[in-house]
Amino acid sequence: MLKFAANLSMLFTELPFLQRFAAAAEAGFRAVEFLFxxxxxxxxxxxxxxxxxxQLVLFNTPPGDTAAGEWGVAALPGREAEARRDIDQALAYARALECPSLHVMAGVVTPALNAEQCRxxxxxxxxxAAxxxxxxxxxxxxxxLSPQVRPNxxxxSQWQTLALCDAVQRPNVYVQLDLFxxxxxxxxxxxxxxxxNARIGHVQIASVPDRHEPDRGETDYPWLFNALREVNYRGYIAAEYHPANGTLPGLGWVKPWL
Incomplete structure (x- = not known):
């Protein structure tokens, strides 16, 4: 049986953050994730x-200075001490919140930076972190993250993600497969x-190209859900999309699974 989680940074935003937990549970979710x-x-x-x-299933390390265009600092040379403080802070939250997975954000590589050094x-x-x-x-x-959403x-690419996981050489580092x-x-x-297959640790979904509910757009999610069942995927599938017309009216796609 596939397991679904609600991303509380994108769903139920009609409510203040701390009220979204109750709303997710009332809608039938038993797991959640959020950005920060x-x-x-x-x-x-x-x-x-x-x-x-x-159950909280995932969140991110701190994003850095988002006003300056940052989206993570773990790949930024010269910021190693900050990156590791962020990792330590995130793991302290993971421990307190009994969260099994943490997404380590890399960062935006500006033209002034050496890409290989960043890698x-x-x-x-x-x-x-591992x-x-x-x-x-x-x-x-x-x-x-796609260039359309997070340039540079x-x-x-998922193949780049797999190569990074291989290069780290740690058994607890996985691909976070955002199908959008x-x-x-x-x-x-x-x-x-x-x-x-077994390298996938977490899945996120949204329609393409509009990033709305997954029952619209060009991607056939029922087909992909079946593909995940066939490879015996046991992690969570997180609804990480912007509701087109409010959260509750758009949850029809997930109700059979909850």
Whole structure:
């Protein structure tokens, strides 16, 4: 049976963040994810999770200075100390929130930076994160972001993600397969699922090209759900999309699965 999670940074945004947990549970979800928890004490988020019997399955390391265009700092040379403080902070939250997976954000590689040096910096920081996470039983996720959404991010293809996972050489580093980004960059999604198979640690979905509910657009998600079943995928599938006309009216696609 496939398992679905609600991304609370994109769904239920009609409500303040801490009220979204109750809304997700009332809609039938038993798991959630979000981008960042750092504006709230871990204890406050844990109360919401426990009160509504929800499992937190994923969140990200801090994004850096988003006003300056940053989206993660783990790949930025000269920022290693900051990146590792961010990783330590994120793992402290993961431990307090009993979250099994953490996405380590790489960063935007500007023309002033050396791409290969950025890659090596990222690998070193991911190795650090993986070793620390292993002590807590936490898995590390790496996610490719499409240029259409995040120009000049360190990597955009699922094959680049797989190569990075291989290069880190840690058993708890996995591909975070966002099928929205994957369709924009790689296509051939069934082959991606079949080939990546056991390397997939987390899946996210949205329609292509509009990033709305997954029952619209050019991507056949029922087909892909079947492909995930066939490779015995046991992780979560997170609804990470912008509702077209409010969250609740658009949840018809997931109700049979909840």
């Amino acid at each position: 928890p750092y504006d709230y004490p871990a204890e406050e988020i844990k109360r919401q999770l426990d009160a509504h019997q929800l 090596e910096t990222f690998l070193a920081n991911v190795g650090y 070793d620390r996470a292993a002590e807590l039983g936490v898995n590390i996720m790496l996610e490719a 991010y360190l990597f955009s 980004h994957a369709q924009l960059v790689d296509g051939n999604l069934t082959n991606l699922i079949t080939t990546l």
